[in-house]
Amino acid sequence: MIYLENIGRYFLMLKSVFSKMTKWSMLRNLIFKEIDDLIVGSMGIVCFISFFVGGVVAIQTALNISNPLIPKYLVGFATRQSVILEFAPTFISIIMAGKVGSFITSSIGTMRVTEQIDALEVMGVNSLNYLVFPKIVALSLYPFVITIAMFLGIIGGWLASIYGGFSTSADFVQGLQIDFIPFHVTYAFVKTFVFSFILATIPSFYGYYMKGGALEVGKASTTSFVWTSVVIILINYIITQLLLT
Amino acid sequence: MIEVKNIKKSFDGVEILKGISTTFEKGKTSLVIGQSGSGKTVFLKSLLGLFTPEEGSIFFDGKEYEKLSTAEKRHLRTEMGMVFQGSALFDSMTVSENVMFPLRMFTNQSVSEMQDRVDFVLKRVNLVDAHHKFPAETSGGMQKRVAIARAIVMNPKYLFCDEPNSGLDPKTAIVIDNLIQEITDEYNITTVINTHDMNSVMEIGEKIVFLKDGYKAWEGTNKEIFKTNNESVSDFVYSSDLFKKVRQVYLRELEG
Numbered sequence: 252m253i254y255l256e257n258i259g260r261y262f263l264m265l266k267s268v269f270s271k272m273t274k275w276s277m278l279r280n281l282i283f284k285e286i287d288d289l290i291v292g293s294m295g296i297v298c299f300i301s302f303f304v305g306g307v308v309a310i311q312t313a314l315n316i317s318n319p320l321i322p323k324y325l326v327g328f329a330t331r332q333s334v335i336l337e338f339a340p341t342f343i344s345i346i347m348a349g350k351v352g353s354f355i356t357s358s359i360g361t362m363r364v365t366e367q368i369d370a371l372e373v374m375g376v377n378s379l380n381y382l383v384f385p386k387i388v389a390l391s392l393y394p395f396v397i398t399i400a401m402f403l404g405i406i407g408g409w410l411a412s413i414y415g416g417f418s419t420s421a422d423f424v425q426g427l428q429i430d431f432i433p434f435h436v437t438y439a440f441v442k443t444f445v446f447s448f449i450l451a452t453i454p455s456f457y458g459y460y461m462k463g464g465a466l467e468v469g470k471a472s473t474t475s476f477v478w479t480s481v482v483i484i485l486i487n488y489i490i491t492q493l494l495l496t
Numbered sequence: 497m498i499e500v501k502n503i504k505k506s507f508d509g510v511e512i513l514k515g516i517s518t519t520f521e522k523g524k525t526s527l528v529i530g531q532s533g534s535g536k537t538v539f540l541k542s543l544l545g546l547f548t549p550e551e552g553s554i555f556f557d558g559k560e561y562e563k564l565s566t567a568e569k570r571h572l573r574t575e576m577g578m579v580f581q582g583s584a585l586f587d588s589m590t591v592s593e594n595v596m597f598p599l600r601m602f603t604n605q606s607v608s609e610m611q612d613r614v615d616f617v618l619k620r621v622n623l624v625d626a627h628h629k630f631p632a633e634t635s636g637g638m639q640k641r642v643a644i645a646r647a648i649v650m651n652p653k654y655l656f657c658d659e660p661n662s663g664l665d666p667k668t669a670i671v672i673d674n675l676i677q678e679i680t681d682e683y684n685i686t687t688v689i690n691t692h693d694m695n696s697v698m699e700i701g702e703k704i705v706f707l708k709d710g711y712k713a714w715e716g717t718n719k720e721i722f723k724t725n726n727e728s729v730s731d732f733v734y735s736s737d738l739f740k741k742v743r744q745v746y747l748r749e750l751e752g
Protein backbone atom coordinates (compact mmCIF):
# COMPACT_ATOMS: atom_id res chain seq x y z
CA MET A 252 0.00 0.00 0.00
CA ILE A 253 2.71 2.41 1.05
CA TYR A 254 4.46 1.73 -2.28
CA LEU A 255 1.37 2.69 -4.25
CA GLU A 256 0.97 5.80 -2.14
CA ASN A 257 4.58 6.78 -2.76
CA ILE A 258 4.24 6.24 -6.49
CA GLY A 259 1.16 8.47 -6.48
CA ARG A 260 2.95 11.14 -4.47
CA TYR A 261 5.94 10.93 -6.78
CA PHE A 262 3.81 11.76 -9.81
CA LEU A 263 2.02 14.56 -7.95
CA MET A 264 5.43 15.90 -7.07
CA LEU A 265 6.43 15.90 -10.76
CA LYS A 266 3.29 17.86 -11.55
CA SER A 267 4.27 20.57 -9.05
CA VAL A 268 7.86 20.58 -10.27
CA PHE A 269 6.67 21.68 -13.68
CA SER A 270 4.08 24.20 -12.51
CA LYS A 271 4.61 27.85 -11.46
CA MET A 272 8.11 28.34 -12.79
CA THR A 273 10.64 30.27 -10.74
CA LYS A 274 11.89 33.52 -12.25
CA TRP A 275 14.29 32.73 -15.08
CA SER A 276 17.16 34.88 -13.81
CA MET A 277 17.13 32.89 -10.56
CA LEU A 278 16.64 29.56 -12.28
CA ARG A 279 19.59 30.14 -14.60
CA ASN A 280 21.98 30.59 -11.68
CA LEU A 281 20.59 27.52 -9.97
CA ILE A 282 21.03 25.45 -13.12
CA PHE A 283 24.68 26.47 -13.46
CA LYS A 284 25.28 25.66 -9.83
CA GLU A 285 23.69 22.22 -10.21
CA ILE A 286 25.71 21.52 -13.37
CA ASP A 287 28.81 22.27 -11.36
CA ASP A 288 27.76 20.12 -8.39
CA LEU A 289 26.13 17.20 -10.18
CA ILE A 290 27.90 16.93 -13.55
CA VAL A 291 31.35 18.49 -13.21
CA GLY A 292 31.66 17.18 -9.67
CA SER A 293 31.08 13.60 -10.80
CA MET A 294 33.50 13.66 -13.71
CA GLY A 295 36.54 12.51 -11.72
CA ILE A 296 35.04 9.38 -10.23
CA VAL A 297 33.28 8.45 -13.49
CA CYS A 298 36.51 8.76 -15.50
CA PHE A 299 38.47 6.78 -12.96
CA ILE A 300 35.98 3.92 -12.78
CA SER A 301 35.35 3.76 -16.52
CA PHE A 302 39.00 3.56 -17.39
CA PHE A 303 39.82 0.75 -14.99
CA VAL A 304 36.67 -1.28 -15.42
CA GLY A 305 37.13 -1.07 -19.21
CA GLY A 306 40.61 -2.50 -18.65
CA VAL A 307 39.30 -5.29 -16.43
CA VAL A 308 36.61 -6.24 -18.96
CA ALA A 309 39.29 -6.61 -21.64
CA ILE A 310 41.57 -8.69 -19.39
CA GLN A 311 38.72 -10.94 -18.24
CA THR A 312 37.62 -11.57 -21.81
CA ALA A 313 41.16 -12.33 -22.93
CA LEU A 314 41.78 -14.71 -20.01
CA ASN A 315 38.60 -16.62 -20.74
CA ILE A 316 39.47 -17.33 -24.36
CA SER A 317 41.32 -20.62 -24.29
CA ASN A 318 40.09 -22.03 -27.57
CA PRO A 319 42.60 -21.12 -30.34
CA LEU A 320 39.74 -21.09 -32.88
CA ILE A 321 38.24 -17.98 -31.32
CA PRO A 322 39.63 -14.94 -33.15
CA LYS A 323 41.89 -12.54 -31.27
CA TYR A 324 39.78 -9.52 -32.14
CA LEU A 325 37.08 -10.81 -29.80
CA VAL A 326 38.71 -8.93 -26.92
CA GLY A 327 38.06 -5.58 -28.60
CA PHE A 328 34.62 -6.64 -29.69
CA ALA A 329 33.55 -7.78 -26.21
CA THR A 330 34.96 -4.68 -24.57
CA ARG A 331 33.08 -2.42 -26.96
CA GLN A 332 29.79 -4.26 -26.55
CA SER A 333 29.84 -4.49 -22.80
CA VAL A 334 31.03 -0.94 -22.28
CA ILE A 335 28.52 0.66 -24.66
CA LEU A 336 25.51 -1.51 -23.85
CA GLU A 337 25.66 -1.96 -20.12
CA PHE A 338 28.73 -0.80 -18.34
CA ALA A 339 28.64 2.91 -19.20
CA PRO A 340 24.90 3.56 -19.14
CA THR A 341 23.76 1.24 -16.35
CA PHE A 342 26.72 0.56 -14.11
CA ILE A 343 27.80 4.20 -14.02
CA SER A 344 24.20 5.23 -13.30
CA ILE A 345 24.15 3.00 -10.23
CA ILE A 346 27.36 4.65 -9.07
CA MET A 347 25.74 8.02 -9.71
CA ALA A 348 22.70 6.95 -7.68
CA GLY A 349 25.13 6.63 -4.79
CA LYS A 350 27.10 9.78 -5.42
CA VAL A 351 24.69 12.30 -6.91
CA GLY A 352 21.56 10.68 -5.46
CA SER A 353 22.64 10.73 -1.84
CA PHE A 354 23.93 14.27 -2.28
CA ILE A 355 20.54 15.40 -3.60
CA THR A 356 18.58 13.60 -0.88
CA SER A 357 20.72 14.86 1.94
CA SER A 358 20.85 18.45 0.72
CA ILE A 359 17.09 18.69 0.17
CA GLY A 360 16.44 16.68 3.35
CA THR A 361 18.57 19.06 5.38
CA MET A 362 16.60 21.97 3.96
CA ARG A 363 13.42 20.19 5.02
CA VAL A 364 14.48 19.56 8.62
CA THR A 365 15.89 23.06 9.10
CA GLU A 366 12.63 24.54 7.75
CA GLN A 367 14.35 26.15 4.76
CA ILE A 368 11.72 24.59 2.50
CA ASP A 369 8.97 26.05 4.70
CA ALA A 370 10.74 29.40 4.44
CA LEU A 371 10.62 29.17 0.64
CA GLU A 372 6.94 28.25 0.68
CA VAL A 373 6.10 31.07 3.08
CA MET A 374 7.69 33.54 0.71
CA GLY A 375 5.44 32.27 -2.06
CA VAL A 376 8.12 30.30 -3.94
CA ASN A 377 7.15 27.00 -5.54
CA SER A 378 9.80 25.09 -3.63
CA LEU A 379 9.56 21.95 -5.75
CA ASN A 380 10.19 23.87 -8.93
CA TYR A 381 12.95 25.87 -7.28
CA LEU A 382 14.75 22.81 -5.91
CA VAL A 383 14.07 20.00 -8.37
CA PHE A 384 13.69 21.58 -11.80
CA PRO A 385 17.30 22.87 -11.99
CA LYS A 386 18.51 19.38 -11.09
CA ILE A 387 16.50 17.82 -13.91
CA VAL A 388 17.90 20.35 -16.38
CA ALA A 389 21.47 19.93 -15.11
CA LEU A 390 21.27 16.15 -15.31
CA SER A 391 20.05 16.32 -18.89
CA LEU A 392 23.76 16.82 -19.59
CA TYR A 393 24.37 13.43 -18.05
CA PRO A 394 24.54 11.68 -21.47
CA PHE A 395 27.77 13.61 -22.08
CA VAL A 396 29.21 12.07 -18.95
CA ILE A 397 28.26 8.67 -20.28
CA THR A 398 29.85 9.42 -23.67
CA ILE A 399 33.10 10.10 -21.86
CA ALA A 400 32.64 6.96 -19.79
CA MET A 401 32.23 4.90 -22.98
CA PHE A 402 35.27 6.45 -24.54
CA LEU A 403 37.48 5.97 -21.50
CA GLY A 404 36.19 2.45 -20.92
CA ILE A 405 37.26 1.45 -24.41
CA ILE A 406 40.60 3.25 -24.07
CA GLY A 407 41.12 1.43 -20.78
CA GLY A 408 40.40 -1.89 -22.45
CA TRP A 409 42.70 -1.10 -25.33
CA LEU A 410 45.62 -0.11 -23.11
CA ALA A 411 45.12 -3.09 -20.81
CA SER A 412 45.13 -5.47 -23.78
CA ILE A 413 48.28 -4.05 -25.30
CA TYR A 414 50.30 -3.61 -22.13
CA GLY A 415 49.11 -6.88 -20.70
CA GLY A 416 50.03 -8.62 -23.94
CA PHE A 417 46.51 -10.03 -24.41
CA SER A 418 45.94 -8.65 -27.86
CA THR A 419 47.67 -6.48 -30.42
CA SER A 420 46.48 -2.97 -31.09
CA ALA A 421 45.46 -3.94 -34.62
CA ASP A 422 43.41 -6.93 -33.40
CA PHE A 423 41.73 -4.84 -30.73
CA VAL A 424 40.82 -2.05 -33.14
CA GLN A 425 39.52 -4.60 -35.63
CA GLY A 426 37.32 -5.97 -32.85
CA LEU A 427 36.05 -2.49 -32.08
CA GLN A 428 34.93 -2.02 -35.65
CA ILE A 429 33.48 -5.40 -36.42
CA ASP A 430 29.68 -5.89 -36.57
CA PHE A 431 29.05 -2.42 -35.31
CA ILE A 432 25.34 -1.68 -34.95
CA PRO A 433 24.70 2.07 -34.61
CA PHE A 434 21.32 1.38 -33.02
CA HIS A 435 23.12 0.05 -29.94
CA VAL A 436 24.41 3.53 -29.31
CA THR A 437 20.92 4.97 -29.73
CA TYR A 438 19.65 2.38 -27.28
CA ALA A 439 22.37 3.29 -24.79
CA PHE A 440 21.54 6.97 -24.98
CA VAL A 441 17.80 6.46 -24.69
CA LYS A 442 18.50 4.57 -21.47
CA THR A 443 20.91 7.19 -20.24
CA PHE A 444 18.41 9.95 -20.80
CA VAL A 445 15.70 8.14 -18.86
CA PHE A 446 18.19 7.36 -16.07
CA SER A 447 19.18 11.01 -15.82
CA PHE A 448 15.55 11.91 -15.08
CA ILE A 449 15.34 9.18 -12.45
CA LEU A 450 18.63 10.30 -10.89
CA ALA A 451 17.27 13.83 -10.50
CA THR A 452 13.77 13.07 -9.29
CA ILE A 453 13.76 10.00 -7.04
CA PRO A 454 16.46 11.31 -4.67
CA SER A 455 14.65 14.67 -4.63
CA PHE A 456 11.42 12.88 -3.70
CA TYR A 457 13.04 11.14 -0.71
CA GLY A 458 14.66 14.37 0.45
CA TYR A 459 11.62 16.57 0.00
CA TYR A 460 9.12 14.36 1.77
CA MET A 461 11.32 13.22 4.64
CA LYS A 462 10.27 13.80 8.23
CA GLY A 463 12.37 14.04 11.36
CA GLY A 464 15.87 15.26 12.10
CA ALA A 465 19.50 14.77 11.15
CA LEU A 466 19.40 11.02 11.76
CA GLU A 467 16.50 10.65 9.36
CA VAL A 468 18.40 12.57 6.69
CA GLY A 469 20.97 9.77 6.73
CA LYS A 470 18.28 7.12 6.56
CA ALA A 471 16.52 8.92 3.72
CA SER A 472 19.76 8.97 1.72
CA THR A 473 20.12 5.22 2.09
CA THR A 474 16.50 4.55 1.14
CA SER A 475 16.85 6.89 -1.79
CA PHE A 476 19.94 5.05 -3.04
CA VAL A 477 18.19 1.70 -2.79
CA TRP A 478 15.09 2.83 -4.67
CA THR A 479 16.94 4.80 -7.30
CA SER A 480 19.03 1.70 -8.09
CA VAL A 481 16.02 -0.59 -8.08
CA VAL A 482 14.14 1.67 -10.48
CA ILE A 483 17.18 2.03 -12.75
CA ILE A 484 17.60 -1.75 -12.92
CA LEU A 485 13.89 -2.29 -13.64
CA ILE A 486 13.71 0.43 -16.28
CA ASN A 487 16.89 -0.96 -17.81
CA TYR A 488 15.18 -4.31 -18.16
CA ILE A 489 12.05 -2.80 -19.68
CA ILE A 490 13.91 -0.60 -22.17
CA THR A 491 16.14 -3.48 -23.21
CA GLN A 492 13.11 -5.67 -23.77
CA LEU A 493 11.40 -2.96 -25.80
CA LEU A 494 14.30 -1.77 -27.91
CA LEU A 495 16.55 -4.74 -28.46
CA THR A 496 14.21 -7.68 -28.96
CA MET B 497 -6.00 42.28 10.43
CA ILE B 498 -6.11 38.54 10.85
CA GLU B 499 -9.22 36.82 12.12
CA VAL B 500 -8.99 33.24 13.29
CA LYS B 501 -12.21 31.32 13.68
CA ASN B 502 -12.35 28.08 15.60
CA ILE B 503 -9.32 26.34 14.06
CA LYS B 504 -8.58 22.74 14.92
CA LYS B 505 -5.47 20.80 14.04
CA SER B 506 -4.40 17.28 14.97
CA PHE B 507 -1.45 15.06 14.22
CA ASP B 508 -1.93 11.28 14.03
CA GLY B 509 -5.24 11.55 15.85
CA VAL B 510 -3.90 13.72 18.66
CA GLU B 511 -5.65 17.06 18.73
CA ILE B 512 -3.11 19.87 19.25
CA LEU B 513 -5.34 22.89 18.54
CA LYS B 514 -8.84 22.29 19.84
CA GLY B 515 -10.76 25.20 18.38
CA ILE B 516 -9.05 28.56 18.69
CA SER B 517 -10.62 31.90 17.76
CA THR B 518 -9.06 35.31 18.07
CA THR B 519 -8.17 38.43 16.09
CA PHE B 520 -4.85 40.14 15.50
CA GLU B 521 -5.03 43.80 14.66
CA LYS B 522 -3.08 45.95 12.27
CA GLY B 523 -0.26 48.03 13.71
CA LYS B 524 -0.16 46.02 16.91
CA THR B 525 2.26 43.44 18.23
CA SER B 526 0.20 40.46 19.32
CA LEU B 527 1.83 37.79 21.41
CA VAL B 528 0.94 34.13 21.64
CA ILE B 529 2.22 32.65 24.87
CA GLY B 530 2.01 29.22 26.44
CA GLN B 531 4.11 26.41 27.77
CA SER B 532 6.58 24.56 25.62
CA GLY B 533 4.55 22.05 23.61
CA SER B 534 1.30 23.96 23.98
CA GLY B 535 0.98 24.33 20.22
CA LYS B 536 2.27 27.85 19.57
CA THR B 537 4.35 26.83 16.59
CA VAL B 538 1.55 24.67 15.20
CA PHE B 539 -0.81 27.64 15.58
CA LEU B 540 1.53 30.03 13.80
CA LYS B 541 2.21 27.58 10.99
CA SER B 542 -1.52 27.10 10.57
CA LEU B 543 -1.88 30.87 10.11
CA LEU B 544 0.83 30.76 7.47
CA GLY B 545 -0.83 27.93 5.60
CA LEU B 546 2.08 25.54 6.23
CA PHE B 547 -0.36 23.33 8.13
CA THR B 548 -3.93 23.01 6.97
CA PRO B 549 -6.37 23.06 9.90
CA GLU B 550 -9.03 20.34 9.76
CA GLU B 551 -11.68 22.81 10.81
CA GLY B 552 -12.15 26.54 11.10
CA SER B 553 -11.13 29.44 8.93
CA ILE B 554 -8.59 32.23 8.79
CA PHE B 555 -9.30 35.65 7.28
CA PHE B 556 -6.58 38.02 6.09
CA ASP B 557 -8.14 41.48 5.88
CA GLY B 558 -11.46 39.87 5.17
CA LYS B 559 -10.24 37.30 2.62
CA GLU B 560 -10.69 33.71 3.66
CA TYR B 561 -7.43 31.84 3.07
CA GLU B 562 -8.91 28.47 2.17
CA LYS B 563 -11.15 30.00 -0.49
CA LEU B 564 -8.27 31.61 -2.39
CA SER B 565 -6.86 30.03 -5.55
CA THR B 566 -3.30 28.67 -5.48
CA ALA B 567 -2.06 31.77 -7.30
CA GLU B 568 -3.84 34.09 -4.88
CA LYS B 569 -2.40 32.16 -1.95
CA ARG B 570 1.09 32.56 -3.38
CA HIS B 571 0.49 36.25 -3.82
CA LEU B 572 -0.78 36.62 -0.26
CA ARG B 573 2.33 34.87 0.94
CA THR B 574 4.58 37.41 -0.71
CA GLU B 575 2.95 39.87 1.70
CA MET B 576 3.93 37.78 4.71
CA GLY B 577 7.22 37.68 6.55
CA MET B 578 8.13 34.83 8.85
CA VAL B 579 10.91 34.39 11.37
CA PHE B 580 11.19 30.67 12.13
CA GLN B 581 12.05 29.30 15.54
CA GLY B 582 15.31 27.93 14.12
CA SER B 583 15.88 30.93 11.81
CA ALA B 584 15.70 28.74 8.65
CA LEU B 585 18.34 30.72 6.77
CA PHE B 586 19.47 29.31 3.43
CA ASP B 587 22.83 27.90 4.33
CA SER B 588 24.17 27.92 0.80
CA MET B 589 23.86 31.73 0.73
CA THR B 590 25.64 34.51 2.56
CA VAL B 591 23.85 36.79 5.00
CA SER B 592 23.26 39.49 2.42
CA GLU B 593 22.17 36.96 -0.23
CA ASN B 594 19.68 35.57 2.26
CA VAL B 595 18.18 38.97 2.87
CA MET B 596 18.23 39.82 -0.83
CA PHE B 597 16.54 36.57 -1.81
CA PRO B 598 12.89 37.75 -1.65
CA LEU B 599 13.81 40.91 -3.55
CA ARG B 600 15.52 38.96 -6.32
CA MET B 601 12.64 36.55 -6.46
CA PHE B 602 9.72 38.93 -6.49
CA THR B 603 10.86 42.38 -7.59
CA ASN B 604 12.54 43.78 -10.67
CA GLN B 605 14.84 46.11 -8.79
CA SER B 606 18.36 46.72 -10.00
CA VAL B 607 21.24 45.17 -8.10
CA SER B 608 22.21 48.50 -6.51
CA GLU B 609 18.64 49.21 -5.39
CA MET B 610 18.47 45.76 -3.84
CA GLN B 611 21.86 46.20 -2.21
CA ASP B 612 20.73 49.51 -0.69
CA ARG B 613 17.60 47.92 0.69
CA VAL B 614 19.60 45.02 2.14
CA ASP B 615 22.06 47.40 3.77
CA PHE B 616 19.16 49.36 5.19
CA VAL B 617 17.38 46.41 6.79
CA LEU B 618 20.60 44.84 8.04
CA LYS B 619 21.45 48.11 9.71
CA ARG B 620 17.94 48.19 11.13
CA VAL B 621 18.64 44.90 12.94
CA ASN B 622 22.06 46.11 14.07
CA LEU B 623 24.09 43.91 11.76
CA VAL B 624 26.68 45.85 9.87
CA ASP B 625 29.72 43.68 9.39
CA ALA B 626 28.31 40.25 8.60
CA HIS B 627 27.21 40.70 4.96
CA HIS B 628 29.57 38.16 3.48
CA LYS B 629 29.44 35.54 6.17
CA PHE B 630 27.57 32.29 5.73
CA PRO B 631 24.90 31.45 8.34
CA ALA B 632 27.10 28.66 9.74
CA GLU B 633 29.78 31.25 10.47
CA THR B 634 27.50 33.48 12.55
CA SER B 635 26.16 33.19 16.09
CA GLY B 636 22.61 32.16 16.92
CA GLY B 637 21.66 35.72 17.79
CA MET B 638 23.03 37.01 14.51
CA GLN B 639 21.08 34.36 12.64
CA LYS B 640 17.89 35.48 14.35
CA ARG B 641 18.54 39.05 13.30
CA VAL B 642 19.28 38.02 9.71
CA ALA B 643 16.01 36.07 9.74
CA ILE B 644 14.18 39.19 10.90
CA ALA B 645 15.90 41.29 8.25
CA ARG B 646 14.84 38.76 5.59
CA ALA B 647 11.28 38.76 6.90
CA ILE B 648 10.91 42.55 6.73
CA VAL B 649 12.87 43.26 3.56
CA MET B 650 9.74 43.16 1.39
CA ASN B 651 7.75 45.44 3.72
CA PRO B 652 5.29 42.71 4.66
CA LYS B 653 1.69 43.36 5.64
CA TYR B 654 1.78 40.45 8.05
CA LEU B 655 4.77 39.52 10.17
CA PHE B 656 5.05 36.26 12.09
CA CYS B 657 7.85 35.56 14.53
CA ASP B 658 8.34 32.24 16.29
CA GLU B 659 10.31 33.01 19.44
CA PRO B 660 12.38 35.77 17.87
CA ASN B 661 14.44 36.34 20.99
CA SER B 662 14.91 32.89 22.45
CA GLY B 663 18.60 32.19 22.84
CA LEU B 664 19.52 35.87 22.83
CA ASP B 665 21.14 37.80 25.65
CA PRO B 666 18.74 40.11 27.53
CA LYS B 667 20.07 43.24 25.89
CA THR B 668 19.81 41.97 22.33
CA ALA B 669 16.44 40.45 23.17
CA ILE B 670 15.11 43.88 24.11
CA VAL B 671 16.63 45.43 21.00
CA ILE B 672 14.87 42.82 18.87
CA ASP B 673 11.55 43.27 20.68
CA ASN B 674 11.67 47.02 20.30
CA LEU B 675 12.69 46.68 16.70
CA ILE B 676 9.72 44.47 15.90
CA GLN B 677 7.38 46.84 17.68
CA GLU B 678 8.81 49.87 15.89
CA ILE B 679 8.49 48.27 12.46
CA THR B 680 4.98 47.12 13.26
CA ASP B 681 4.00 50.62 14.22
CA GLU B 682 5.88 52.36 11.43
CA TYR B 683 4.53 50.24 8.56
CA ASN B 684 1.21 49.37 10.14
CA ILE B 685 1.90 45.64 10.04
CA THR B 686 -0.20 42.90 11.60
CA THR B 687 2.38 41.18 13.78
CA VAL B 688 2.02 37.88 15.63
CA ILE B 689 4.82 36.72 17.90
CA ASN B 690 5.20 33.42 19.72
CA THR B 691 7.16 33.76 22.91
CA HIS B 692 7.70 32.52 26.41
CA ASP B 693 9.83 35.47 27.31
CA MET B 694 8.04 37.33 30.11
CA ASN B 695 10.01 40.44 29.43
CA SER B 696 8.53 40.62 25.93
CA VAL B 697 5.10 40.02 27.39
CA MET B 698 5.44 43.03 29.68
CA GLU B 699 7.17 45.26 27.15
CA ILE B 700 5.44 44.74 23.83
CA GLY B 701 2.32 42.71 24.60
CA GLU B 702 -0.28 44.97 23.04
CA LYS B 703 -2.39 41.87 22.80
CA ILE B 704 -1.67 38.56 24.45
CA VAL B 705 -3.22 35.21 23.67
CA PHE B 706 -2.52 32.47 26.17
CA LEU B 707 -2.70 28.90 24.89
CA LYS B 708 -3.18 25.97 27.20
CA ASP B 709 -3.97 22.34 26.41
CA GLY B 710 -4.98 23.29 22.88
CA TYR B 711 -7.44 25.98 23.95
CA LYS B 712 -7.20 29.73 24.23
CA ALA B 713 -7.21 30.03 28.02
CA TRP B 714 -7.02 33.83 28.22
CA GLU B 715 -6.55 36.93 26.12
CA GLY B 716 -5.91 40.55 26.94
CA THR B 717 -3.23 43.24 27.06
CA ASN B 718 -0.02 43.54 29.06
CA LYS B 719 -1.82 45.94 31.41
CA GLU B 720 -4.59 43.46 32.02
CA ILE B 721 -2.27 40.53 32.58
CA PHE B 722 -1.14 42.09 35.87
CA LYS B 723 -4.68 42.31 37.14
CA THR B 724 -6.11 39.06 35.88
CA ASN B 725 -7.64 36.60 38.29
CA ASN B 726 -7.29 33.77 35.80
CA GLU B 727 -5.18 31.28 37.68
CA SER B 728 -3.64 29.41 34.79
CA VAL B 729 -2.31 32.67 33.32
CA SER B 730 -0.86 33.96 36.57
CA ASP B 731 0.62 30.54 37.31
CA PHE B 732 2.37 30.67 33.97
CA VAL B 733 3.40 34.32 33.81
CA TYR B 734 4.29 34.75 37.46
CA SER B 735 5.97 31.43 38.00
CA SER B 736 9.19 33.04 39.23
CA ASP B 737 9.47 34.84 42.58
CA LEU B 738 10.92 37.84 40.84
CA PHE B 739 7.89 38.29 38.63
CA LYS B 740 5.58 37.71 41.62
CA LYS B 741 7.25 40.66 43.32
CA VAL B 742 7.17 42.76 40.18
CA ARG B 743 3.46 42.14 39.99
CA GLN B 744 2.88 43.18 43.59
CA VAL B 745 4.88 46.38 43.14
CA TYR B 746 3.04 47.15 39.94
CA LEU B 747 -0.38 46.56 41.47
CA ARG B 748 0.52 48.71 44.48
CA GLU B 749 1.58 51.48 42.13
CA LEU B 750 -1.72 51.24 40.33
CA GLU B 751 -3.66 51.59 43.58
CA GLY B 752 -1.50 54.42 44.87
Ligand SMILES: Nc1ncnc2c1ncn2[C@@H]1O[C@H](COP(=O)(O)OP(=O)(O)OP(=O)(O)O)[C@@H](O)[C@H]1O
Pocket residue numbers: 507508512530531532533534535536537538539581692
Ligand atom coordinates in the same frame (compact mmCIF):
# COMPACT_ATOMS: atom_id res chain seq x y z
N1 LIG C 1 4.76 18.04 12.35
C1 LIG C 1 4.28 17.51 13.48
N2 LIG C 1 3.88 16.22 13.52
C2 LIG C 1 3.38 15.68 14.64
N3 LIG C 1 3.27 16.32 15.80
C3 LIG C 1 3.66 17.61 15.86
C4 LIG C 1 4.19 18.27 14.70
N4 LIG C 1 4.48 19.53 15.04
C5 LIG C 1 4.17 19.66 16.33
N5 LIG C 1 3.67 18.51 16.84
C6 LIG C 1 3.19 18.31 18.22
O1 LIG C 1 2.36 19.38 18.58
C7 LIG C 1 2.60 19.78 19.91
C8 LIG C 1 2.83 21.27 19.97
O2 LIG C 1 4.07 21.57 19.37
P1 LIG C 1 4.57 23.03 19.10
O3 LIG C 1 5.84 22.92 18.35
O4 LIG C 1 3.49 23.84 18.51
O5 LIG C 1 4.86 23.57 20.57
P2 LIG C 1 5.34 25.01 21.01
O6 LIG C 1 4.26 25.59 21.82
O7 LIG C 1 5.78 25.77 19.81
O8 LIG C 1 6.56 24.67 21.93
P3 LIG C 1 7.96 25.45 22.09
O9 LIG C 1 7.66 26.59 22.99
O10 LIG C 1 8.83 24.44 22.76
O11 LIG C 1 8.42 25.84 20.75
C9 LIG C 1 3.75 18.95 20.42
O12 LIG C 1 3.22 17.94 21.25
C10 LIG C 1 4.36 18.34 19.20
O13 LIG C 1 4.81 17.04 19.48
Ligand SMILES: [Mg+2]
Pocket residue numbers: 536537538581658690
Ligand atom coordinates in the same frame (compact mmCIF):
# COMPACT_ATOMS: atom_id res chain seq x y z
MG1 LIG D 1 7.56 26.46 19.09
